Amino acid sequence: MENQNYTTxxxxxxxxxxxxxxxNNVRSWWTENIKxxxxxxxxxFEVRFGDVHYSKxxxxxxxxxxxxxxxxxxSKLSFVKNQQEWTNTRITFELSESxxxxxxxxxxxxxxxxxxxxxxxxxxxxxxxxxxLKELIETGEGKPESKVM
Numbered sequence: 001m002e003n004q005n006y007t008t009x010x011x012x013x014x015x016x017x018x019x020x021x022x023x024n025n026v027r028s029w030w031t032e033n034i035k036x037x038x039x040x041x042x043x044x045f046e047v048r049f050g051d052v053h054y055s056k057x058x059x060x061x062x063x064x065x066x067x068x069x070x071x072x073x074x075s076k077l078s079f080v081k082n083q084q085e086w087t088n089t090r091i092t093f094e095l096s097e098s099x100x101x102x103x104x105x106x107x108x109x110x111x112x113x114x115x116x117x118x119x120x121x122x123x124x125x126x127x128x129x130x131x132x133l134k135e136l137i138e139t140g141e142g143k144p145e146s147k148v149m
Contacts, residue, residue: 011103015100028136031049066096
């Protein structure tokens with residue numbers, strides 16, 4: 001059976017160490033609305049996008065300059081019937097380097113086409129990975145969701 005999880009990849013002209021650092025600087029590419037830490041094994045953090053999206057992640061795998069895995073331990077997506085579609089899914093970043101370039105493969109394990117949020121969530125991930133994270137790595141400036149006061 002074909003893998004149905006949402007996955008995408010970017011190739012950046014920066015060293016592995018810089019790309020790995022950026023992946024873990026979640027406030028600078030996903031959202032500034034974060035509570036908690038995102039830098040090491042067992043860190044936990046919560047993100048909010050107004051009343052539309054809440055999720056809590058725990059770093060369950062952390063291999064420096066190679067791989068980061070977040071387990072979504074809680075979620076509430078107000079725009080779908082099953083508001084906890086993300087709960088118990090995993091978000092992975094796998095990095096590799098070749099010829100001075102770094103490949104980042106992003107996968108949201110459990111974000112499958114059967115989920116009501118699949119289209120909206122995969123579209124949002126695509127923007128954050130291909131635009132914001134890539135720009136953060138290459139220019140030092142990402143495009144995260146702005147902090148809500």
